[in-house]
Amino acid sequence: MDETYHPRAPAWEVEQWFNTDQAPTLDSLRGKVIVLEAFQMLCPGCVTHGLPQAQRVRQTFPSSKLAVIGLHTVFEHHAAMTPTSLQAFLHEYRITFPVGVDMPGGRDGLPRTMRAYGMQGTPTLILIDAKGRLRQHHFGQVADLALGAEIAELLIEAA
Amino acid sequence: MDETYHPRAPAWEVEQWFNTDQAPTLDSLRGKVIVLEAFQMLCPGCVTHGLPQAQRVRQTFPSSKLAVIGLHTVFEHHAAMTPTSLQAFLHEYRITFPVGVDMPGGRDGLPRTMRAYGMQGTPTLILIDAKGRLRQHHFGQVADLALGAEIAELLIEAA
Protein backbone atom coordinates (compact mmCIF):
# COMPACT_ATOMS: atom_id res chain seq x y z
CA MET A 1 0.00 0.00 0.00
CA ASP A 2 1.29 3.37 -0.98
CA GLU A 3 0.91 6.02 1.70
CA THR A 4 2.83 8.85 0.13
CA TYR A 5 1.17 11.73 -1.63
CA HIS A 6 0.97 11.62 -5.40
CA PRO A 7 -0.44 14.46 -7.51
CA ARG A 8 -3.36 13.89 -9.83
CA ALA A 9 -2.40 13.41 -13.46
CA PRO A 10 -3.31 16.43 -15.62
CA ALA A 11 -6.22 15.97 -17.99
CA TRP A 12 -5.27 15.21 -21.60
CA GLU A 13 -5.93 17.87 -24.22
CA VAL A 14 -6.27 16.05 -27.49
CA GLU A 15 -7.42 17.35 -30.85
CA GLN A 16 -8.00 13.99 -32.51
CA TRP A 17 -8.00 10.32 -31.53
CA PHE A 18 -7.01 7.29 -33.59
CA ASN A 19 -7.76 3.60 -32.95
CA THR A 20 -10.77 4.35 -30.74
CA ASP A 21 -14.36 5.46 -31.20
CA GLN A 22 -14.64 7.18 -27.86
CA ALA A 23 -12.12 9.61 -26.50
CA PRO A 24 -10.51 7.99 -23.46
CA THR A 25 -10.16 10.26 -20.43
CA LEU A 26 -8.60 9.88 -17.03
CA ASP A 27 -12.11 9.64 -15.59
CA SER A 28 -13.29 6.99 -18.03
CA LEU A 29 -10.18 4.91 -17.26
CA ARG A 30 -10.47 5.27 -13.47
CA GLY A 31 -9.84 1.87 -11.93
CA LYS A 32 -7.24 0.92 -14.51
CA VAL A 33 -3.51 1.51 -14.46
CA ILE A 34 -2.53 3.70 -17.43
CA VAL A 35 0.68 3.56 -19.44
CA LEU A 36 0.90 6.83 -21.37
CA GLU A 37 3.45 6.66 -24.19
CA ALA A 38 4.33 10.11 -25.54
CA PHE A 39 6.06 9.98 -28.92
CA GLN A 40 6.69 11.66 -32.23
CA MET A 41 6.39 9.54 -35.36
CA LEU A 42 9.74 10.81 -36.73
CA CYS A 43 11.64 10.32 -33.46
CA PRO A 44 14.02 7.35 -34.00
CA GLY A 45 14.15 6.49 -30.27
CA CYS A 46 10.35 6.26 -30.23
CA VAL A 47 10.24 3.98 -33.27
CA THR A 48 13.08 1.77 -32.05
CA HIS A 49 12.39 1.63 -28.34
CA GLY A 50 9.34 3.46 -26.95
CA LEU A 51 6.55 2.24 -29.21
CA PRO A 52 7.66 -1.42 -29.38
CA GLN A 53 7.84 -1.39 -25.59
CA ALA A 54 4.33 0.06 -25.35
CA GLN A 55 3.15 -2.74 -27.65
CA ARG A 56 4.84 -5.34 -25.45
CA VAL A 57 3.11 -3.82 -22.41
CA ARG A 58 -0.23 -4.08 -24.25
CA GLN A 59 0.41 -7.76 -24.98
CA THR A 60 1.68 -8.64 -21.52
CA PHE A 61 -0.96 -7.19 -19.19
CA PRO A 62 -4.75 -7.63 -19.37
CA SER A 63 -6.64 -4.74 -20.95
CA SER A 64 -9.30 -5.10 -18.26
CA LYS A 65 -6.77 -3.83 -15.73
CA LEU A 66 -4.31 -1.72 -17.72
CA ALA A 67 -4.77 0.83 -20.53
CA VAL A 68 -2.05 1.77 -22.97
CA ILE A 69 -2.54 5.21 -24.45
CA GLY A 70 -0.33 6.83 -27.08
CA LEU A 71 0.10 10.59 -27.23
CA HIS A 72 1.56 12.22 -30.34
CA THR A 73 3.40 15.20 -28.85
CA VAL A 74 4.73 17.10 -31.86
CA PHE A 75 7.07 19.88 -30.82
CA GLU A 76 9.15 20.18 -34.02
CA HIS A 77 8.65 19.52 -37.74
CA HIS A 78 4.91 20.20 -37.33
CA ALA A 79 4.20 20.22 -41.05
CA ALA A 80 5.92 16.84 -41.38
CA MET A 81 3.96 15.06 -38.67
CA THR A 82 0.35 15.91 -39.41
CA PRO A 83 -2.52 13.71 -38.28
CA THR A 84 -2.70 12.40 -41.84
CA SER A 85 0.90 11.25 -41.66
CA LEU A 86 0.34 9.85 -38.18
CA GLN A 87 -2.60 7.76 -39.35
CA ALA A 88 -0.47 6.09 -42.02
CA PHE A 89 2.35 5.61 -39.53
CA LEU A 90 0.05 3.84 -37.05
CA HIS A 91 -1.20 1.59 -39.84
CA GLU A 92 2.27 0.68 -41.12
CA TYR A 93 3.70 0.04 -37.65
CA ARG A 94 0.57 -1.89 -36.60
CA ILE A 95 -0.07 0.18 -33.51
CA THR A 96 -3.55 -0.67 -32.33
CA PHE A 97 -3.89 1.04 -28.96
CA PRO A 98 -5.62 4.45 -28.83
CA VAL A 99 -3.42 7.37 -29.85
CA GLY A 100 -4.32 11.01 -29.28
CA VAL A 101 -2.84 14.02 -31.05
CA ASP A 102 -1.66 16.44 -28.39
CA MET A 103 -3.33 19.85 -28.76
CA PRO A 104 -1.03 22.57 -30.06
CA GLY A 105 -0.85 25.87 -28.25
CA GLY A 106 1.08 25.30 -25.05
CA ARG A 107 3.77 27.76 -24.05
CA ASP A 108 7.17 27.65 -25.81
CA GLY A 109 5.65 25.95 -28.82
CA LEU A 110 5.05 22.71 -26.92
CA PRO A 111 1.70 21.01 -27.27
CA ARG A 112 -0.55 21.43 -24.24
CA THR A 113 -0.52 17.99 -22.64
CA MET A 114 3.23 17.71 -23.07
CA ARG A 115 3.53 21.07 -21.31
CA ALA A 116 1.10 20.12 -18.53
CA TYR A 117 3.06 16.96 -17.73
CA GLY A 118 6.41 18.74 -17.89
CA MET A 119 7.77 16.34 -20.50
CA GLN A 120 11.31 17.01 -21.66
CA GLY A 121 11.12 15.27 -25.02
CA THR A 122 10.24 11.97 -26.65
CA PRO A 123 9.91 9.15 -25.91
CA THR A 124 8.39 9.74 -22.48
CA LEU A 125 6.54 7.01 -20.62
CA ILE A 126 4.17 8.02 -17.81
CA LEU A 127 2.54 5.65 -15.32
CA ILE A 128 -0.79 6.72 -13.83
CA ASP A 129 -2.36 4.63 -11.07
CA ALA A 130 -5.94 3.40 -10.88
CA LYS A 131 -6.92 6.49 -8.90
CA GLY A 132 -5.68 8.81 -11.64
CA ARG A 133 -2.47 9.84 -9.87
CA LEU A 134 0.97 10.35 -11.46
CA ARG A 135 3.34 7.61 -10.33
CA GLN A 136 6.29 7.40 -12.74
CA HIS A 137 7.78 9.66 -15.40
CA HIS A 138 10.50 8.21 -17.64
CA PHE A 139 12.18 10.34 -20.28
CA GLY A 140 14.20 8.25 -22.72
CA GLN A 141 14.67 4.55 -22.24
CA VAL A 142 13.41 2.49 -19.32
CA ALA A 143 14.28 -1.19 -19.16
CA ASP A 144 11.53 -3.80 -19.44
CA LEU A 145 12.45 -5.48 -16.13
CA ALA A 146 12.09 -2.25 -14.17
CA LEU A 147 8.95 -1.21 -16.02
CA GLY A 148 7.34 -4.61 -15.48
CA ALA A 149 7.97 -4.25 -11.76
CA GLU A 150 6.55 -0.71 -11.63
CA ILE A 151 3.41 -1.75 -13.49
CA ALA A 152 2.93 -4.79 -11.25
CA GLU A 153 3.15 -2.61 -8.17
CA LEU A 154 0.35 -0.36 -9.43
CA LEU A 155 -1.78 -3.34 -10.51
CA ILE A 156 -1.46 -4.92 -7.07
CA GLU A 157 -2.34 -1.63 -5.38
CA ALA A 158 -5.44 -1.39 -7.54
CA ALA A 159 -6.60 -4.93 -6.79
CA MET B 1 -1.64 -11.17 -0.43
CA ASP B 2 -1.47 -14.63 -1.85
CA GLU B 3 -3.90 -17.08 -0.25
CA THR B 4 -3.40 -20.06 -2.48
CA TYR B 5 -1.27 -23.00 -1.48
CA HIS B 6 2.27 -23.15 -2.80
CA PRO B 7 4.62 -26.06 -2.15
CA ARG B 8 7.94 -25.51 -0.43
CA ALA B 9 10.92 -25.34 -2.75
CA PRO B 10 13.11 -28.48 -2.54
CA ALA B 11 16.48 -28.04 -0.84
CA TRP B 12 19.44 -27.57 -3.16
CA GLU B 13 21.99 -30.38 -3.41
CA VAL B 14 25.21 -28.78 -4.51
CA GLU B 15 28.68 -30.25 -4.68
CA GLN B 16 30.60 -26.98 -5.02
CA TRP B 17 29.86 -23.27 -4.89
CA PHE B 18 31.49 -20.42 -6.83
CA ASN B 19 31.36 -16.68 -6.14
CA THR B 20 30.51 -17.13 -2.48
CA ASP B 21 32.28 -18.09 0.73
CA GLN B 22 29.26 -19.57 2.40
CA ALA B 23 26.90 -22.01 0.78
CA PRO B 24 23.55 -20.28 0.41
CA THR B 25 20.51 -22.34 1.43
CA LEU B 26 16.80 -21.80 1.30
CA ASP B 27 16.88 -21.29 5.06
CA SER B 28 19.70 -18.77 5.00
CA LEU B 29 17.86 -16.79 2.32
CA ARG B 30 14.48 -16.90 4.06
CA GLY B 31 12.97 -13.40 3.86
CA LYS B 32 14.35 -12.76 0.41
CA VAL B 33 12.80 -13.50 -2.96
CA ILE B 34 15.04 -15.93 -4.86
CA VAL B 35 15.64 -16.09 -8.60
CA LEU B 36 17.17 -19.49 -9.34
CA GLU B 37 18.76 -19.63 -12.78
CA ALA B 38 19.50 -23.20 -13.87
CA PHE B 39 21.92 -23.38 -16.79
CA GLN B 40 24.65 -25.32 -18.56
CA MET B 41 27.73 -23.39 -19.65
CA LEU B 42 27.59 -24.91 -23.16
CA CYS B 43 23.87 -24.28 -23.68
CA PRO B 44 23.55 -21.47 -26.27
CA GLY B 45 20.12 -20.36 -25.00
CA CYS B 46 21.60 -19.96 -21.51
CA VAL B 47 24.53 -17.88 -22.76
CA THR B 48 22.39 -15.73 -25.05
CA HIS B 49 19.27 -15.30 -22.96
CA GLY B 50 19.11 -16.89 -19.51
CA LEU B 51 22.34 -15.71 -17.91
CA PRO B 52 22.21 -12.13 -19.26
CA GLN B 53 18.66 -11.89 -17.93
CA ALA B 54 19.77 -13.16 -14.52
CA GLN B 55 22.47 -10.48 -14.54
CA ARG B 56 19.90 -7.81 -15.39
CA VAL B 57 17.74 -9.04 -12.51
CA ARG B 58 20.75 -8.76 -10.19
CA GLN B 59 21.35 -5.17 -11.32
CA THR B 60 17.70 -4.11 -11.19
CA PHE B 61 16.55 -5.28 -7.76
CA PRO B 62 18.22 -4.68 -4.37
CA SER B 63 20.29 -7.58 -3.06
CA SER B 64 18.88 -6.92 0.41
CA LYS B 65 15.50 -8.14 -0.83
CA LEU B 66 16.27 -10.48 -3.71
CA ALA B 67 18.91 -13.17 -4.21
CA VAL B 68 20.04 -14.41 -7.61
CA ILE B 69 21.44 -17.93 -7.49
CA GLY B 70 22.90 -19.82 -10.42
CA LEU B 71 22.70 -23.59 -10.63
CA HIS B 72 24.90 -25.53 -13.06
CA THR B 73 22.68 -28.46 -13.96
CA VAL B 74 24.81 -30.61 -16.24
CA PHE B 75 22.81 -33.43 -17.78
CA GLU B 76 24.91 -34.04 -20.92
CA HIS B 77 28.55 -33.61 -21.98
CA HIS B 78 29.62 -34.08 -18.34
CA ALA B 79 33.33 -34.31 -19.15
CA ALA B 80 33.09 -31.07 -21.09
CA MET B 81 31.48 -29.01 -18.35
CA THR B 82 33.53 -29.77 -15.27
CA PRO B 83 33.74 -27.35 -12.33
CA THR B 84 37.14 -26.28 -13.68
CA SER B 85 35.59 -25.27 -16.99
CA LEU B 86 32.69 -23.62 -15.20
CA GLN B 87 35.03 -21.49 -13.12
CA ALA B 88 36.72 -20.09 -16.24
CA PHE B 89 33.33 -19.58 -17.86
CA LEU B 90 32.04 -17.54 -14.90
CA HIS B 91 35.21 -15.43 -15.03
CA GLU B 92 35.05 -14.77 -18.77
CA TYR B 93 31.32 -13.96 -18.76
CA ARG B 94 31.68 -11.83 -15.62
CA ILE B 95 29.01 -13.64 -13.67
CA THR B 96 29.34 -12.57 -10.08
CA PHE B 97 26.30 -14.02 -8.31
CA PRO B 98 26.71 -17.34 -6.42
CA VAL B 99 26.66 -20.40 -8.64
CA GLY B 100 26.31 -23.95 -7.34
CA VAL B 101 27.21 -27.15 -9.18
CA ASP B 102 24.20 -29.42 -9.04
CA MET B 103 25.04 -32.79 -7.41
CA PRO B 104 25.19 -35.70 -9.86
CA GLY B 105 23.30 -38.85 -9.09
CA GLY B 106 19.62 -38.15 -9.64
CA ARG B 107 17.52 -40.63 -11.53
CA ASP B 108 17.82 -40.83 -15.36
CA GLY B 109 21.25 -39.26 -15.26
CA LEU B 110 19.89 -35.88 -14.21
CA PRO B 111 21.63 -34.07 -11.37
CA ARG B 112 19.73 -34.16 -8.10
CA THR B 113 18.40 -30.62 -7.75
CA MET B 114 17.32 -30.55 -11.38
CA ARG B 115 15.43 -33.79 -10.73
CA ALA B 116 13.88 -32.55 -7.48
CA TYR B 117 12.52 -29.44 -9.19
CA GLY B 118 11.25 -31.38 -12.20
CA MET B 119 13.22 -29.22 -14.63
CA GLN B 120 12.85 -30.12 -18.32
CA GLY B 121 16.09 -28.62 -19.56
CA THR B 122 18.08 -25.41 -19.61
CA PRO B 123 17.68 -22.52 -19.21
CA THR B 124 15.10 -22.80 -16.43
CA LEU B 125 14.23 -19.86 -14.20
CA ILE B 126 12.56 -20.57 -10.85
CA LEU B 127 11.01 -17.97 -8.55
CA ILE B 128 10.92 -18.77 -4.83
CA ASP B 129 9.11 -16.44 -2.48
CA ALA B 130 10.40 -15.03 0.81
CA LYS B 131 8.82 -17.93 2.70
CA GLY B 132 10.73 -20.49 0.62
CA ARG B 133 7.81 -21.54 -1.54
CA LEU B 134 7.88 -22.33 -5.27
CA ARG B 135 6.04 -19.63 -7.21
CA GLN B 136 7.10 -19.71 -10.85
CA HIS B 137 8.84 -22.22 -13.10
CA HIS B 138 9.90 -21.04 -16.57
CA PHE B 139 11.56 -23.44 -19.00
CA GLY B 140 13.08 -21.60 -21.96
CA GLN B 141 12.63 -17.89 -22.46
CA VAL B 142 10.54 -15.60 -20.30
CA ALA B 143 10.21 -11.94 -21.31
CA ASP B 144 11.66 -9.24 -19.07
CA LEU B 145 8.35 -7.38 -18.73
CA ALA B 146 6.54 -10.46 -17.42
CA LEU B 147 9.43 -11.47 -15.19
CA GLY B 148 9.74 -7.98 -13.73
CA ALA B 149 6.05 -8.10 -12.84
CA GLU B 150 6.33 -11.54 -11.23
CA ILE B 151 9.33 -10.50 -9.15
CA ALA B 152 7.62 -7.30 -8.04
CA GLU B 153 4.59 -9.27 -6.89
CA LEU B 154 6.75 -11.46 -4.66
CA LEU B 155 8.72 -8.48 -3.34
CA ILE B 156 5.50 -6.69 -2.39
CA GLU B 157 4.15 -9.81 -0.69
CA ALA B 158 7.34 -10.04 1.33
CA ALA B 159 7.29 -6.41 2.44
Added chain:
Amino acid sequence: MDETYHPRAPAWEVEQWFNTDQAPTLDSLRGKVIVLEAFQMLCPGCVTHGLPQAQRVRQTFPSSKLAVIGLHTVFEHHAAMTPTSLQAFLHEYRITFPVGVDMPGGRDGLPRTMRAYGMQGTPTLILIDAKGRLRQHHFGQVADLALGAEIAELLIEAA
Protein backbone atom coordinates in the same frame (compact mmCIF):
# COMPACT_ATOMS: atom_id res chain seq x y z
CA MET C 1 35.78 -9.29 -66.10
CA ASP C 2 32.12 -9.59 -66.83
CA GLU C 3 31.35 -10.71 -70.38
CA THR C 4 27.61 -11.24 -70.11
CA TYR C 5 25.11 -8.72 -71.36
CA HIS C 6 23.55 -6.36 -68.85
CA PRO C 7 20.83 -3.85 -69.73
CA ARG C 8 21.35 -0.17 -69.15
CA ALA C 9 19.73 1.17 -65.99
CA PRO C 10 16.66 3.32 -66.73
CA ALA C 11 17.06 7.07 -66.18
CA TRP C 12 15.69 8.38 -62.87
CA GLU C 13 12.61 10.58 -62.95
CA VAL C 14 12.73 12.68 -59.83
CA GLU C 15 10.61 15.63 -58.84
CA GLN C 16 12.82 16.92 -56.04
CA TRP C 17 16.22 16.14 -54.55
CA PHE C 18 17.37 16.39 -50.93
CA ASN C 19 20.93 16.43 -49.55
CA THR C 20 22.44 17.62 -52.83
CA ASP C 21 22.69 20.84 -54.80
CA GLN C 22 22.91 19.19 -58.19
CA ALA C 23 20.59 16.47 -59.38
CA PRO C 24 22.67 13.32 -59.76
CA THR C 25 22.07 11.38 -62.97
CA LEU C 26 23.31 8.10 -64.33
CA ASP C 27 25.46 10.08 -66.74
CA SER C 28 26.97 12.32 -64.09
CA LEU C 29 27.82 9.26 -61.98
CA ARG C 30 29.35 7.27 -64.87
CA GLY C 31 32.57 5.70 -63.64
CA LYS C 32 31.19 5.05 -60.17
CA VAL C 33 29.34 2.04 -58.86
CA ILE C 34 25.87 3.10 -57.70
CA VAL C 35 23.85 1.69 -54.81
CA LEU C 36 20.25 2.81 -55.32
CA GLU C 37 18.16 2.39 -52.17
CA ALA C 38 14.44 2.66 -52.88
CA PHE C 39 12.37 3.23 -49.75
CA GLN C 40 9.29 4.74 -48.21
CA MET C 41 9.72 6.72 -45.00
CA LEU C 42 6.80 4.88 -43.31
CA CYS C 43 7.95 1.40 -44.37
CA PRO C 44 9.21 -0.37 -41.20
CA GLY C 45 11.53 -2.70 -43.15
CA CYS C 46 13.16 0.35 -44.77
CA VAL C 47 13.70 2.09 -41.43
CA THR C 48 14.95 -1.04 -39.67
CA HIS C 49 17.01 -2.64 -42.40
CA GLY C 50 17.29 -0.91 -45.77
CA LEU C 51 18.31 2.61 -44.81
CA PRO C 52 20.78 1.61 -42.04
CA GLN C 53 22.40 -0.75 -44.54
CA ALA C 54 22.67 2.02 -47.13
CA GLN C 55 24.33 4.18 -44.47
CA ARG C 56 26.80 1.39 -43.68
CA VAL C 57 27.59 1.09 -47.41
CA ARG C 58 28.22 4.84 -47.53
CA GLN C 59 30.64 4.58 -44.58
CA THR C 60 32.43 1.47 -45.83
CA PHE C 61 33.29 2.31 -49.44
CA PRO C 62 34.99 5.46 -50.77
CA SER C 63 32.66 8.07 -52.26
CA SER C 64 35.15 8.61 -55.07
CA LYS C 65 34.31 5.14 -56.36
CA LEU C 66 30.79 4.45 -55.15
CA ALA C 67 27.65 6.60 -54.94
CA VAL C 68 24.75 5.87 -52.61
CA ILE C 69 21.48 7.33 -53.85
CA GLY C 70 18.16 7.15 -52.04
CA LEU C 71 14.88 7.08 -53.94
CA HIS C 72 11.61 7.82 -52.15
CA THR C 73 9.18 5.62 -54.06
CA VAL C 74 5.78 6.40 -52.55
CA PHE C 75 3.11 4.05 -53.82
CA GLU C 76 0.64 4.26 -50.91
CA HIS C 77 -0.30 6.81 -48.22
CA HIS C 78 0.75 9.62 -50.59
CA ALA C 79 -0.66 12.39 -48.40
CA ALA C 80 1.26 11.01 -45.43
CA MET C 81 4.67 10.91 -47.10
CA THR C 82 4.99 14.29 -48.73
CA PRO C 83 8.36 15.85 -49.51
CA THR C 84 7.89 18.02 -46.41
CA SER C 85 7.55 14.94 -44.22
CA LEU C 86 10.46 13.28 -46.00
CA GLN C 87 12.73 16.23 -45.32
CA ALA C 88 12.09 15.99 -41.58
CA PHE C 89 12.53 12.22 -41.71
CA LEU C 90 15.94 12.54 -43.39
CA HIS C 91 16.97 15.06 -40.75
CA GLU C 92 15.83 12.96 -37.79
CA TYR C 93 17.37 9.74 -39.12
CA ARG C 94 20.58 11.55 -40.11
CA ILE C 95 20.54 10.37 -43.69
CA THR C 96 23.06 12.45 -45.57
CA PHE C 97 23.34 10.84 -49.00
CA PRO C 98 21.29 12.34 -51.86
CA VAL C 99 17.63 11.31 -51.88
CA GLY C 100 15.29 11.90 -54.80
CA VAL C 101 11.50 11.88 -54.70
CA ASP C 102 10.30 9.49 -57.38
CA MET C 103 7.99 11.23 -59.88
CA PRO C 104 4.32 10.26 -59.55
CA GLY C 105 2.40 9.24 -62.62
CA GLY C 106 3.57 5.78 -63.58
CA ARG C 107 1.03 3.12 -64.46
CA ASP C 108 -0.98 1.43 -61.70
CA GLY C 109 -0.35 4.34 -59.35
CA LEU C 110 3.32 3.53 -59.01
CA PRO C 111 5.81 6.37 -59.29
CA ARG C 112 7.69 6.44 -62.59
CA THR C 113 11.18 5.27 -61.64
CA MET C 114 9.80 2.48 -59.50
CA ARG C 115 7.76 1.37 -62.51
CA ALA C 116 10.69 1.67 -64.93
CA TYR C 117 12.86 -0.56 -62.73
CA GLY C 118 10.08 -3.08 -62.15
CA MET C 119 10.34 -2.78 -58.38
CA GLN C 120 7.95 -4.94 -56.38
CA GLY C 121 7.91 -2.89 -53.19
CA THR C 122 10.19 -1.37 -50.57
CA PRO C 123 12.93 -1.68 -49.57
CA THR C 124 14.58 -2.43 -52.90
CA LEU C 125 18.32 -2.18 -53.40
CA ILE C 126 19.66 -1.86 -56.95
CA LEU C 127 23.31 -2.12 -57.98
CA ILE C 128 24.38 -0.25 -61.10
CA ASP C 129 27.88 -0.71 -62.44
CA ALA C 130 30.33 2.01 -63.47
CA LYS C 131 29.09 1.80 -67.07
CA GLY C 132 25.51 2.50 -66.02
CA ARG C 133 24.27 -1.06 -66.35
CA LEU C 134 21.84 -2.88 -64.04
CA ARG C 135 23.66 -5.59 -62.12
CA GLN C 136 21.64 -6.58 -59.04
CA HIS C 137 18.06 -6.09 -57.90
CA HIS C 138 17.20 -7.06 -54.31
CA PHE C 139 13.65 -6.75 -53.03
CA GLY C 140 13.48 -7.08 -49.25
CA GLN C 141 16.53 -7.91 -47.20
CA VAL C 142 19.97 -8.72 -48.53
CA ALA C 143 22.70 -9.70 -46.08
CA ASP C 144 25.73 -7.46 -45.61
CA LEU C 145 28.23 -10.23 -46.45
CA ALA C 146 26.62 -10.93 -49.82
CA LEU C 147 26.13 -7.23 -50.60
CA GLY C 148 29.73 -6.42 -49.70
CA ALA C 149 30.87 -9.11 -52.12
CA GLU C 150 28.60 -7.85 -54.91
CA ILE C 151 29.79 -4.27 -54.48
CA ALA C 152 33.45 -5.34 -54.42
CA GLU C 153 32.97 -7.23 -57.68
CA LEU C 154 31.66 -4.11 -59.40
CA LEU C 155 34.37 -1.92 -57.89
CA ILE C 156 37.07 -4.28 -59.14
CA GLU C 157 35.51 -4.38 -62.61
CA ALA C 158 35.53 -0.60 -62.70
CA ALA C 159 39.16 -0.28 -61.64
Added chain:
Amino acid sequence: MDETYHPRAPAWEVEQWFNTDQAPTLDSLRGKVIVLEAFQMLCPGCVTHGLPQAQRVRQTFPSSKLAVIGLHTVFEHHAAMTPTSLQAFLHEYRITFPVGVDMPGGRDGLPRTMRAYGMQGTPTLILIDAKGRLRQHHFGQVADLALGAEIAELLIEAA
Protein backbone atom coordinates in the same frame (compact mmCIF):
# COMPACT_ATOMS: atom_id res chain seq x y z
CA MET D 1 45.14 -8.24 -60.03
CA ASP D 2 47.27 -7.79 -56.99
CA GLU D 3 50.89 -6.91 -57.75
CA THR D 4 52.12 -6.16 -54.26
CA TYR D 5 54.15 -8.65 -52.28
CA HIS D 6 52.36 -10.74 -49.71
CA PRO D 7 54.11 -13.17 -47.38
CA ARG D 8 53.22 -16.84 -47.38
CA ALA D 9 50.90 -17.87 -44.55
CA PRO D 10 52.69 -19.92 -41.87
CA ALA D 11 51.82 -23.61 -41.75
CA TRP D 12 49.29 -24.62 -39.11
CA GLU D 13 50.52 -26.68 -36.16
CA VAL D 14 47.50 -28.55 -34.90
CA GLU D 15 47.30 -31.32 -32.35
CA GLN D 16 43.78 -32.50 -33.16
CA TRP D 17 41.10 -31.78 -35.76
CA PHE D 18 37.32 -31.82 -35.38
CA ASN D 19 34.64 -31.93 -38.09
CA THR D 20 36.99 -33.40 -40.68
CA ASP D 21 38.52 -36.77 -41.47
CA GLN D 22 41.62 -35.39 -43.12
CA ALA D 23 43.76 -32.66 -41.65
CA PRO D 24 43.44 -29.63 -43.94
CA THR D 25 46.71 -27.91 -44.78
CA LEU D 26 47.63 -24.80 -46.70
CA ASP D 27 48.87 -27.05 -49.48
CA SER D 28 45.75 -29.18 -49.65
CA LEU D 29 43.62 -26.00 -49.82
CA ARG D 30 45.75 -24.31 -52.49
CA GLY D 31 43.40 -22.78 -55.06
CA LYS D 32 40.81 -21.83 -52.47
CA VAL D 33 40.50 -18.65 -50.48
CA ILE D 34 40.77 -19.46 -46.75
CA VAL D 35 38.99 -17.76 -43.87
CA LEU D 36 40.84 -18.74 -40.70
CA GLU D 37 38.80 -18.00 -37.57
CA ALA D 38 40.93 -18.14 -34.42
CA PHE D 39 38.85 -18.39 -31.25
CA GLN D 40 38.60 -19.65 -27.70
CA MET D 41 35.39 -21.40 -26.70
CA LEU D 42 35.08 -19.32 -23.50
CA CYS D 43 35.75 -15.97 -25.20
CA PRO D 44 32.43 -14.05 -25.24
CA GLY D 45 33.41 -11.97 -28.30
CA CYS D 46 34.09 -15.19 -30.22
CA VAL D 47 30.75 -16.72 -29.27
CA THR D 48 28.78 -13.54 -29.94
CA HIS D 49 30.56 -12.22 -33.02
CA GLY D 50 33.44 -14.21 -34.49
CA LEU D 51 31.98 -17.69 -34.79
CA PRO D 52 28.52 -16.63 -36.03
CA GLN D 53 30.27 -14.51 -38.66
CA ALA D 54 32.42 -17.48 -39.73
CA GLN D 55 29.22 -19.51 -40.06
CA ARG D 56 27.63 -16.80 -42.21
CA VAL D 57 30.74 -16.80 -44.41
CA ARG D 58 30.41 -20.58 -44.78
CA GLN D 59 26.77 -20.22 -45.85
CA THR D 60 27.35 -17.28 -48.20
CA PHE D 61 30.28 -18.42 -50.36
CA PRO D 62 30.67 -21.73 -52.23
CA SER D 63 32.84 -24.32 -50.50
CA SER D 64 34.38 -25.18 -53.85
CA LYS D 65 36.08 -21.77 -53.83
CA LEU D 66 36.40 -20.84 -50.17
CA ALA D 67 37.36 -22.82 -47.06
CA VAL D 68 36.42 -21.80 -43.53
CA ILE D 69 38.80 -23.19 -40.93
CA GLY D 70 38.45 -22.73 -37.18
CA LEU D 71 41.50 -22.65 -34.93
CA HIS D 72 41.13 -23.11 -31.17
CA THR D 73 43.96 -20.94 -29.85
CA VAL D 74 43.86 -21.43 -26.09
CA PHE D 75 46.21 -19.07 -24.31
CA GLU D 76 44.49 -18.94 -20.89
CA HIS D 77 42.30 -21.26 -18.79
CA HIS D 78 43.92 -24.27 -20.47
CA ALA D 79 42.35 -26.80 -18.12
CA ALA D 80 38.93 -25.32 -18.81
CA MET D 81 39.12 -25.50 -22.60
CA THR D 82 40.32 -29.00 -23.31
CA PRO D 83 39.62 -30.76 -26.61
CA THR D 84 36.87 -32.68 -24.79
CA SER D 85 35.14 -29.43 -23.84
CA LEU D 86 35.71 -28.05 -27.32
CA GLN D 87 34.04 -31.05 -28.92
CA ALA D 88 30.87 -30.52 -26.87
CA PHE D 89 31.01 -26.80 -27.59
CA LEU D 90 31.16 -27.38 -31.36
CA HIS D 91 28.22 -29.75 -31.10
CA GLU D 92 26.06 -27.41 -29.02
CA TYR D 93 26.82 -24.36 -31.19
CA ARG D 94 26.35 -26.38 -34.39
CA ILE D 95 29.71 -25.46 -35.84
CA THR D 96 30.31 -27.78 -38.76
CA PHE D 97 33.43 -26.44 -40.48
CA PRO D 98 36.80 -28.04 -39.62
CA VAL D 99 38.32 -26.84 -36.35
CA GLY D 100 41.91 -27.52 -35.30
CA VAL D 101 43.32 -27.34 -31.79
CA ASP D 102 46.38 -25.09 -31.92
CA MET D 103 49.50 -26.90 -30.67
CA PRO D 104 50.69 -25.75 -27.25
CA GLY D 105 54.31 -24.83 -26.76
CA GLY D 106 54.88 -21.51 -28.48
CA ARG D 107 56.85 -18.83 -26.70
CA ASP D 108 55.20 -16.84 -23.89
CA GLY D 109 52.66 -19.60 -23.30
CA LEU D 110 50.92 -18.94 -26.61
CA PRO D 111 50.05 -21.91 -28.79
CA ARG D 112 52.33 -22.28 -31.81
CA THR D 113 50.12 -21.23 -34.71
CA MET D 114 48.83 -18.23 -32.79
CA ARG D 115 52.45 -17.25 -32.20
CA ALA D 116 53.49 -17.85 -35.81
CA TYR D 117 50.72 -15.58 -37.11
CA GLY D 118 51.41 -12.90 -34.50
CA MET D 119 47.83 -12.94 -33.23
CA GLN D 120 47.07 -10.54 -30.40
CA GLY D 121 44.05 -12.34 -28.97
CA THR D 122 40.67 -13.76 -29.91
CA PRO D 123 38.67 -13.51 -32.04
CA THR D 124 41.12 -13.07 -34.92
CA LEU D 125 40.07 -13.54 -38.53
CA ILE D 126 42.78 -14.17 -41.13
CA LEU D 127 42.29 -14.15 -44.90
CA ILE D 128 44.64 -16.30 -46.98
CA ASP D 129 44.49 -16.10 -50.76
CA ALA D 130 44.33 -18.99 -53.20
CA LYS D 131 48.11 -18.98 -53.50
CA GLY D 132 48.54 -19.45 -49.76
CA ARG D 133 49.52 -15.87 -49.00
CA LEU D 134 48.46 -13.77 -45.99
CA ARG D 135 46.10 -11.01 -47.10
CA GLN D 136 44.12 -9.73 -44.10
CA HIS D 137 44.48 -9.94 -40.33
CA HIS D 138 41.59 -8.70 -38.20
CA PHE D 139 41.82 -8.75 -34.42
CA GLY D 140 38.43 -8.14 -32.80
CA GLN D 141 35.38 -7.29 -34.84
CA VAL D 142 35.27 -6.74 -38.58
CA ALA D 143 31.98 -5.70 -40.18
CA ASP D 144 30.24 -8.06 -42.61
CA LEU D 145 30.15 -5.49 -45.42
CA ALA D 146 33.90 -4.95 -45.34
CA LEU D 147 34.64 -8.65 -44.93
CA GLY D 148 32.35 -9.56 -47.82
CA ALA D 149 34.25 -7.11 -50.02
CA GLU D 150 37.64 -8.47 -48.95
CA ILE D 151 36.59 -12.04 -49.61
CA ALA D 152 35.15 -11.15 -53.01
CA GLU D 153 38.41 -9.49 -54.00
CA LEU D 154 40.36 -12.66 -53.25
CA LEU D 155 37.79 -14.86 -54.98
CA ILE D 156 37.98 -12.72 -58.13
CA GLU D 157 41.78 -12.79 -58.06
CA ALA D 158 41.67 -16.58 -57.84
CA ALA D 159 39.26 -16.99 -60.73
